[in-house]
Structures are given as C-alpha cells and as structure tokens.
Amino acid sequence: MSLDQDLPLLSVKNLSHFYGQQLGCKNVNFDLYPGEVLAIVGESGSGKTTLLNCLSTQIIPTDGAVYYRNRKGQSDNLYEMNEAQQRILLRTDWGFVRQHPRDGLRMNVSAGANVGERLMALGDRHYGKIRDTALDWLEKVEIQADRIDDAPRTFSGGMQQRLQIARNLVTNPRLVFMDEPTGGLDVSVQARLLDLIRRLVSELGLSIIIVTHDLAVARLLSDRIMVMKDGEVIEQGLTDQVLDDPHQAYTQLLVSSILHVGS
Amino acid sequence: MSLDQLTNAAPAYNFAYLDEQTKRMIRRAILKGIAVPGYQVPFAAREMPMPYGWGTGGVQVTASVLGESDILKVIDQGADDTTNAVSIRNFFAKTANVELTTHTKEATVIQTRHRIPEEELQAHQTLVYQVPIPEPLRFLEPRETETRKMHALSEYGLIHVKLYEDIATHGHIATTYAYPVMVEGRYVMDPSPTPKFDNPKMHKSKALQLFGAGREKRIYALPPYTDVVSLDFEDHPFTIQEWPDTKCAMCGAEGVYFDEVILDDAGNNMFVCSDSDYCETRQSEGHLGPLNADYKERMQ
Numbered sequence: 001m002s003l004d005q006d007l008p009l010l011s012v013k014n015l016s017h018f019y020g021q022q023l024g025c026k027n028v029n030f031d032l033y034p035g036e037v038l039a040i041v042g043e044s045g046s047g048k049t050t051l052l053n054c055l056s057t058q059i060i061p062t063d064g065a066v067y068y069r070n071r072k073g074q075s076d077n078l079y080e081m082n083e084a085q086q087r088i089l090l091r092t093d094w095g096f097v098r099q100h101p102r103d104g105l106r107m108n109v110s111a112g113a114n115v116g117e118r119l120m121a122l123g124d125r126h127y128g129k130i131r132d133t134a135l136d137w138l139e140k141v142e143i144q145a146d147r148i149d150d151a152p153r154t155f156s157g158g159m160q161q162r163l164q165i166a167r168n169l170v171t172n173p174r175l176v177f178m179d180e181p182t183g184g185l186d187v188s189v190q191a192r193l194l195d196l197i198r199r200l201v202s203e204l205g206l207s208i209i210i211v212t213h214d215l216a217v218a219r220l221l222s223d224r225i226m227v228m229k230d231g232e233v234i235e236q237g238l239t240d241q242v243l244d245d246p247h248q249a250y251t252q253l254l255v256s257s258i259l260h261v262g263s
Numbered sequence: 264m265s266l267d268q269l270t271n272a273a274p275a276y277n278f279a280y281l282d283e284q285t286k287r288m289i290r291r292a293i294l295k296g297i298a299v300p301g302y303q304v305p306f307a308a309r310e311m312p313m314p315y316g317w318g319t320g321g322v323q324v325t326a327s328v329l330g331e332s333d334i335l336k337v338i339d340q341g342a343d344d345t346t347n348a349v350s351i352r353n354f355f356a357k358t359a360n361v362e363l364t365t366h367t368k369e370a371t372v373i374q375t376r377h378r379i380p381e382e383e384l385q386a387h388q389t390l391v392y393q394v395p396i397p398e399p400l401r402f403l404e405p406r407e408t409e410t411r412k413m414h415a416l417s418e419y420g421l422i423h424v425k426l427y428e429d430i431a432t433h434g435h436i437a438t439t440y441a442y443p444v445m446v447e448g449r450y451v452m453d454p455s456p457t458p459k460f461d462n463p464k465m466h467k468s469k470a471l472q473l474f475g476a477g478r479e480k481r482i483y484a485l486p487p488y489t490d491v492v493s494l495d496f497e498d499h500p501f502t503i504q505e506w507p508d509t510k511c512a513m514c515g516a517e518g519v520y521f522d523e524v525i526l527d528d529a530g531n532n533m534f535v536c537s538d539s540d541y542c543e544t545r546q547s548e549g550h551l552g553p554l555n556a557d558y559k560e561r562m563q
Contacts, residue, residue, distance in 0.1 A: 109403070109428050113427045117424050118420070120421075125497050127497075131431075148431075
C-alpha cells in the first residue's frame with residue numbers, strides 16, 4: 001500500500017491539443033499522486049477546460065499520453081483504451097463535477113435516482129439498498145432526507161452542486177475532476193461547499209483535479225497549483241509557494257488582482 | 264389501345280403494395296434483426312398511404328413477409344373489428360389479395376397493435392408489431408448518438424433509473440405498457456406499447472416476432488425461442504396485471520387481459536376479453552358470461 005502511495009495515480013506526458021489550427025493546450029506535463037488535490041488556474045481561454053476534458057477522455061488530444069494507475073496497480077495509457085473501458089472508468093473510478101449542475105445531473109429524475117444511477121449502472125438491482133445508499137450520501141452532502149424524491153430542478157444552486165458531488169462519489173471513485181464547481185454560487189454557499197469538499201477529500205482520500213479561476217478556491221482546497229496561460233503551463237508548485245511567491249509576471253498579476261475586503 | 268381502356272384500367276399495384284426492391288431492402292433489415300435479436304436495425308422506411316402512428320412500420324414489415332398463400336389477421340388492442348385493424352386489413356385485401364381471417368389459429372401472419380393473442384402462437388406463425396418509439400432509453404436520454412453507444416456498450420443502468428423513479432413515486436413499478444425487456448441477456452428492447460401482461464408470452468415464443476417502426480425507421484426482431492426477460496429489482500420483482508374475481512362478461516374467461524366497458528352513467532361496468540377472437544371462439548364453444556344474451560336464455 002505504501003508503495004502505491006509513492007507512485008503517481010495519473011501521469012501526464014507532453015499533452016497537446018489543437019482545435020484545427022487553434023491551440024487548446026500545449027506540452028502539459030505533470031504527475032498526480034493519490035490523495036492529492038491539484039488546482040489548475042488561469043484566465044478564461046487559457047486552456048484549463050480543454051486540459052480537463054483531455055484528461056477525462058472527453059476529448060482525445062492531438063498529441064501526448066496520460067497514464068492512469070488502476071486499482072490493480074497497472075498503469076495504462078488512457079488513449080489506448082477502448083471507448084468501453086474509458087466509459088467504465090468515467091462512471092466507476094472517476095467522477096466529474098461540472099460547473100453547471102444541469103450538465104452533470106438528470107434534472108427530471110429524483111435526487112435519489114440521480115445518486116443511485118451509477119450503482120444501477122454497475123449492476124445493483126436491489127431497490128432498498130440503492131435507496132439506503134442514496135440516503136446515506138444525501139446526508140453526507142447535507143441534503144435533508146425528505147428531499148430524496150424531489151427533482152433537482154426544485155433545489156437551490158448550492159444543493160444541486162452538492163447533489164452532483166454525491167452522485168459522483170457514490171461509487172467511491174479515486175479521482176474526481178471538477179470544473180469550476182463553485183462558479184455561480186454566492187460566497188456563503190461557496191464557503192459551505194468548499195468546506196464540504198475539503199471534508200470529503202480528507203475522509204475519502206480522494207485525488208482531485210480542480211479547474212478554477214478563483215485563487216481563493218485554489219488556496220483553500222489544493223495542495224499543488226498549476227498556472228496556465230495561452231494553453232501552456234507557465235508555473236507550477238505547492239499552492240502556498242506559488243501564491244505567496246509567484247515567479248511569473250502573469251501569476252503575479254493574477255495574485256495581485258484578488259480583491260481584499262477590509263484590512 | 265382505345266381511350267376508354269386506358270382510363271378504365273385499374274391502377275396496377277405490385278403484390279402487397281411495395282415494389283420488390285423495397286421489400287428486398289426491408290427483408291434484409293428483418294434478417295439482420297433476426298440475426299441480432301433485440302437490435303434496432305435502421306431501414307429506409309417508405310411513405311405509406313396512411314399517417315404515421317397508424318402502423319406504417321408494421322404494414323411495411325407485413326408487406327415484405329407476406330406471400331400469396333399466407334393467411335392474414337390484423338388486430339388493434341386485441342380486437343379484429345376496430346378502426347386500425349379494419350383499415351389495415353382492407354389495405355391488404357386490396358393490394359395483396361391474400362386470404363384474411365380473424366381466427367388466431369388459422370392465421371400465418373398476424374399484424375398487431377399492442378396485444379399478443381391469448382391463444383398460444385405456433386412455429387409457423389409470424390407476429391408483426393407496430394412500434395411508435397423503438398428506443399427504450401429515449402425518455403431518459405434524448406440523444407440518439409448516445410443511446411446507440413449505450414446499446415453498443417450494453418450500458419443499461421439508465422433503464423433501471425426509470426424503474427427506480429416508478430417505485431419512488433408510486434411505491435411499485437408503475438410502468439404498465441412498453442415495459443422494457445432484456446433480450447438474450449444482451450439488448451434492452453422496447454416491446455412496443457403492449458401491456459406488460461403480454462411480456463411473458465414473448466419469452467421463448469414458438470412464433471417469429473417482428474417489430475416495425477415506420478416514422479423512426481427501425482426494425483427489430485425476436486427469433487423463435489428467444490429469451491425475453493422483463494427488467495425489475497430484486498425486492499420489486501416483475502408482475503403482470505391481475506383481475507382477481509373477474510370473469511369476462513361475454514364468455515366467462517378468467518386470467519386473460521380485460522377491457523373495461525362502461526355500461527351507463529351510473530357507474531356500472533363490465534369486463535370483457537380484450538382479444539375478440541378468443542372471446543368469440545369461447546362463446547361458440549358454449550362458454551357464456553353473465554351478461555351474454557344467450558346466458559340469460561340458458562338460465563331461464
């Protein structure tokens with residue numbers, strides 16, 4: 001087990017993606033270790049989401065490889081797997097929390113069914129057990145049990161986002177991708193959501209790759225940070241190090257443009 | 264040729280309306296469907312001289328499998344004498360000139376809208392279903408590209424989400440028709456809007472079962488003796504509709520699929536067999552229900 005912890009869960013080698021002539025991201029290299037939270041920051045259009053979509057096999061990149069170490073300890077190139085294997089990974093070993101809950105949830109089926117969907121996809125055929133698991137997870141993400149049969153469209157934005165997290169974590173994934181999970185939420189709701197994510201990460205030992213343009217989110221959640229500009233990674237390192245002592249001019253600009261309220 | 268001959272000549276239809284090339288194309292789709300049970304085969308459905316929703320898919324399949332010696336029966340909700348059945352039967356009477364029947368036993372091809380006859384089908388018979396929406400995952404996943412991928416990869420978690428929702432809202436699986444089935448452990452199939460009462464009859468049926476969806480341009484099939492299992496949960500197993508203590512008012516049959524007929528505006532009703540041929544056959548054999556005119560006679 002200790003040996004496993006020392007080996008990267010995800011290993012990204014020279015990843016580049018072009019949309020025709022248009023650059024998406026270029027020459028990205030990094031390793032992600034089990035239990036680690038990596039934040040990818042940068043302005044809009046800097047290639048963060050392209051990178052996340054490549055990593056989660058939603059886009060097949062133009063060049064490069066990503067090795068993922070599965071539960072058996074084998075490291076496979078994601079882009080050499082067939083589509084069936086990729087999709088199985090995406091709904092068992094991985095999670096994907098999207099910026100807009102409507103992209104990540106089924107808005108017209110109940111919260112319970114949203115949480116239970118992955119279990120049923122894995123072959124769970126016992127209604128009572130599926131429901132118990134769903135209730136358990138709703139409690140973990142602080143949604144009242146009596147909302148289990150309500151459709152997510154009747155939920156507030158923060159609740160929808162928490163439901164999305166529950167839906168993704170129900171299969172005990174090892175790696176979760178998050179694309180601006182706090183975008184569009186007001187600050188107090190954001191704070192609660194971040195608290196929740198932090199708690200779940202430490203309880204479950206999740207690895208997370210989180211894309212955000214909000215440096216405060218990055219500082220709160222992540223162990224390591226990667227700054228992107230114009231499709232390239234210009235700076236990476238420990239979060240505190242990068243944010244307290246930014247080397248690149250762009251990172252300095254980014255850090256200095258955070259609004260400070262009060263003293 | 265004189266003018267009156269030209270104008271009086273009857274319009275020449277090919278046998279069973281469709282031209283031979285079209286039938287060939289449809290038969291190919293049917294054969295592929297039989298080879299891969301439960302798989303929806305796309306085909307180039309033609310415009311038929313009837314509106315979509317009236318069974319254009321079923322009619323094309325019937326037209327393609329019909330031979331001159333076939334005996335055709337058409338039912339609509341189990342009955343031989345309702346609009347859809349009558350119009351399709353007349354259509355084939357005009358264009359194919361095959362023998363027509365209302366007796367399930369005599370028929371070699373039966374086109375049906377949403378019922379399987381009560382009488383067990385035999386190996387020489389073919390049952391043709393009219394299908395409005397062939398995709399069982401459609402209402403949960405609107406994208407065709409995605410549902411095709413889900414079929415290809417056998418990703419069927421979603422269909423149980425629908426059943427889960429039923430139990431969560433109604434306390435039991437409330438889907439009563441178009442009840443999804445698993446075919447040969449591989450493809451999830453929509454058995455067309457037949458009542459779930461008929462699902463068990465599809466399982467290991469001796470007859471060939473063909474499904475045609477005209478608007479959606481899909482054909483699928485169940486070859487004889489195919490495994491057809493209705494999906495369910497371990498703690499909420501599949502059940503069919505039951506009418507305890509109910510007998511057909513006309514023929515006294517029990518354990519069949521019933522139609523409820525409202526008799527007056529005071530709330531009186533009666534239940535009769537939905538399968539009209541089954542009911543008539545029983546009556547001719549002397550089985551009478553309490554509301555049958557002959558029954559009262561016999562009682563006196």
